[in-house]
Amino acid sequence: GDSMDKPNTVTCTAPVNIAVIKYWGKRNEELILPINSSLSVTLHQDQLKTTTTVATSRSFQEDRIWLNGKEEDITHPRLQSCLREIRRLARKRRNDGDPALDSKGLSHKVHICSVNDFPTAAGLASSAAGFACLVYTLARVFAVEGELSGIARQGSGSACRSMYGGFVQWIMGQKDDGKDSLAQQVAPETHWPELRVLVLVASAERKPVGSTSGMQTSVQTSRLLKHRAESVVPGRMVEMIEAVQRKDFAAFAELTMKDSNQFHATCLDTYPPIFYLNSVSQQVIKLVHRYNRHYGETRLAYTFDAGPNAVIYTLQQHVPEFVQAVQHFFPPETNGGQFLKGLPVDGVA
Ligand code: 2P0
Structure with missing residues (x-):
């Protein structure tokens, strides 16, 4: 087709995190709100990571996702939460009148391709890296900035901690709407190089x-x-x-x-x-x-x-x-x- 049909493509990676104070138990299943705070170390980008590519195009008929090469069900509720929240933020930024942004492409469908460089079956926190990477990549595609751990959390609880490097706490929060249940860096990756x-x-x-x-x-x-x-x-x-x-x-x-x-x-x-x-x-x-x-x-x-x-x-x-x-x-x-x-x-x- 013409140049308008050329996909807009972004690729990002996100690493696994390993908790030292464990998250186990939710007080709200839908919003993924935990019963306790937790703390983890995010690994380096060159090991145990997910790589995600998101493409948008006017010619795409529907949202679709492939995980490790196999097409998966896009109607998965947690996936839908992340897509909906990123699109909501994107619309809000344009409505708030950021002059650098136009609204072309906002209604475009996405094709998502995600691969892990470690065995998904080994139980090595694949959902944490996966949803962190998905949310971060979608945000780049739709030019959304700012606090994104609250969206990653709605994909998988532990994913909110992979939105930051180094030492990261997930503060459980008190509110029923989950707005204060967010990840926060405790110390950067350079803090403890040994x-x-x-x-x-x-x-x-x-x-x-x-x-x-x-x-x-x-x-x-x-x-x-x-x-x-x-x-x-x-x-x-x-x-x-x-x-x-x-x-x-x-x-x-x-x-x-x-x-x-x-x-x-x-x-x-x-x-x-x-x-x-x-x-x-x-x-x-x-x-x-x-x-x-x-x-x-x-x-x-x-x-x-x-x-x-x-x-x-x-x-x-x-x-x-x-x-x-x-x-x-x-x-x-x-x-x-x-x-x-x-x-x-x-x-x-
Ligand atoms: C953690 N785990 O803090 C703990 C320790 C496993 C044991 O976070 O339902 O995959 O998607 O929020 O995030 C595993 O839980 O569960 C986990 P959901 P998730 O790393």
């Missing part, structure tokens, strides 16, 4: 209980979760932010391990119980504690999300020795070569 993240893949299988339904059951049945949200996490958020600001690795690591353990305790307290950790996860937990005890200081921290794969936080100077210890205690041949797969040892945080 910090490293290692991912130990214990299983690449898809997790049996998804986060969304798992946390629903936990909210309905676990009194421990209620106690955690009301009486434990608020104090831990304050302590964790202080530990990050002081770059106090021992304090950071101990809070991280305790919070992972309490999250998995609430999974066990859920009825029927949810088991995310397996025997390899338990061996990693024991190895980390034995390692720290051996050196007489806390050099390593583990954390586990809704699956058995361990994420290890450590400092740059301890990485070679820890990798050796892992290879000694978990020789690749006993694990079908699985164990050290996807090991990003460089430049994180």
